[in-house]
Amino acid sequence: MATVLLHADVEQIAFLLGTWQGEGEGEWPGSEPFRFREELVFENVGKAMLLYRQESWDLEDGSPMHFERGFFRPTGPGTIGVILAHQMGAVEVAEGTVAGTVIECASTSVGLMSTAPPITELRRRMEVSGGRLTYELQMGMRDIALTHHTRSRLEKL
Amino acid sequence: MATVLLHADVEQIAFLLGTWQGEGEGEWPGSEPFRFREELVFENVGKAMLLYRQESWDLEDGSPMHFERGFFRPTGPGTIGVILAHQMGAVEVAEGTVAGTVIECASTSVGLMSTAPPITELRRRMEVSGGRLTYELQMGMRDIALTHHTRSRLEKL
Numbered sequence: 005m006a007t008v009l010l011h012a013d014v015e016q017i018a019f020l021l022g023t024w025q026g027e028g029e030g031e032w033p034g035s036e037p038f039r040f041r042e043e044l045v046f047e048n049v050g051k052a053m054l055l056y057r058q059e060s061w062d063l064e065d066g067s068p069m070h071f072e073r074g075f076f077r078p079t080g081p082g083t084i085g086v087i088l089a090h091q092m093g094a095v096e097v098a099e100g101t102v103a104g105t106v107i108e109c110a111s112t113s114v115g116l117m118s119t120a121p122p123i124t125e126l127r128r129r130m131e132v133s134g135g136r137l138t139y140e141l142q143m144g145m146r147d148i149a150l151t152h153h154t155r156s157r158l159e160k161l
Numbered sequence: 162m163a164t165v166l167l168h169a170d171v172e173q174i175a176f177l178l179g180t181w182q183g184e185g186e187g188e189w190p191g192s193e194p195f196r197f198r199e200e201l202v203f204e205n206v207g208k209a210m211l212l213y214r215q216e217s218w219d220l221e222d223g224s225p226m227h228f229e230r231g232f233f234r235p236t237g238p239g240t241i242g243v244i245l246a247h248q249m250g251a252v253e254v255a256e257g258t259v260a261g262t263v264i265e266c267a268s269t270s271v272g273l274m275s276t277a278p279p280i281t282e283l284r285r286r287m288e289v290s291g292g293r294l295t296y297e298l299q300m301g302m303r304d305i306a307l308t309h310h311t312r313s314r315l316e317k318l
Contacts (some may be wrong), residue, residue, distance in 0.1 A: 026171055049225050049228070050224075050225055051215075051225055051228075051248065053248055054222075055228065055230070055248075058229070059206075066207055067207075068206050068207055070210075071206070071212065071232070073212070073214070073230035073231055073232070073246060074231075074246035074252075075228070075230070075246055075248050075250075077248070077250055077274065077276075079274070079276050080274065085250055085274040085275070085276065087246045087247065087248075087250055087251065087252050087272075087274060087281075088216055088246050088252070089230060089231035089232055089235070089244045089245050089246045089252065090244065091208065091210055091212075091232050093232075093234055093244055093254070093271075094244065094254075095231075095244050095245065095246065095252035095253065095254055095272060096252065096272070097251075097252055097272040097273065097274055099275065101272065112272075112274075113252075113272035113273075113274075114272075115244075115252060115253070115254040115269075115270035115272050116254065116270075117234065117236070117242040117244060117254055117256065117269075118234050118236065118242070118256065118269075119234075119242065152234075
C-alpha cells in the first residue's frame with residue numbers, strides 16, 4: 005500500500021501505529037483467572053483517527069476469546085476519544101487524555117445488545133515505553149463496581 | 162489461514178461471508194449528493210458472530226470517506242444484533258431480522274463522542290441476491306427525521 009500521510013490530529017498518537025503482540029492475564033469476580041495471547045493493530049488511513057483492532061486467544065487451547073474493533077480519534081491537543089465495538093454485543097464511547105506516550109480513557113457511554121453482559125463502565129490505560137505497549141483494562145458491571153480486568157504486555161512487530 | 166468452522170449461530174448469515182466491492186450514492190439534507198466506492202468484508206473466526214468492516218472512498222478524488230467496524234451477531238433463528246463503531250465518533254447497537262438473505266435492523270442505541278455529529282437513529286437493509294449485495298442506510302439526526310442516506314450495490318470478489 006502506498007504511504008498515507010498522517011493527519012495532523014493523529015500525530016500525537018503516532019506512537020501507537022503498527023502491530024503489537026504479546027500476552028496478558030485477566031481476572032473477574034466469580035471466574036477463574038485466565039491468560040491470553042493478544043494482538044493490537046493501529047492503522048493510519050490519512051483521516052483524523054487511527055483504525056484500531058484487538059483480538060485475543062486463549063493461551064492454553066488457542067481458541068479465540070475477545071475481539072474489539074474501532075477508532076482512536078484525538079479531540080484536541082492532549083485529548084482523545086475512543087469508539088469501539090466489542091464482539092459480545094457491546095459498544096463503547098470513551099474519552100480521556102494523551103500525555104506523552106500514555107493514553108487514559110473512561111467510558112462516557114456503553115451500549116448493549118439485549119443478549120450482552122451488563123457492562124456499565126470501562127477504563128483503559130495504554131503506555132508505550134521502551135518499544136513495549138502495556139495495556140490495562142478495568143470494567144464494571146451491574147452489581148460489580150469498576151475493577152481490574154486485564155493487563156497485557158505487547159511488543160511491536 | 163486455516164479453515165475455521167462456522168459457529169452454528171452464524172450459519173443463517175453465512176451468505177454475507179467474503180469481500181464485497183462496488184459503488185453507491187448518498188444524499189443528506191443541506192449537502193450535495195455524493196457518490197462513493199465501497200468495500201464490505203464479513204469474516205468468520207469461529208465465534209458466534211461475523212467480523213464486519215466497511216470502508217468507502219470518494220468516487221471523484223479517491224479520498225477516504227467513511228469507515229465502520231464491528232460485528233454481526235445473530236441472537237436466535239431469524240434475529241440479529243449489529244454492534245458498530247463509526248469513524249466520526251459514533252457507536253451503534255442495532256437489532257433486527259434475518260429473512261432468507263435479507264437483513265433489516267434498526268438502532269436501539271447510538272453513543273456519541275462530544276465532537277460527533279448528532280446522530281439519533283440508523284436503519285440498515287442488506288439483501289444478497291444473484292451474487293449482488295444491495296445495502297441501504299437511513300439516518301436521523303437531531304432536527305432531521307430518519308431519512309434515506311446511502312445506497313450501494315456491491316459484487317462479491
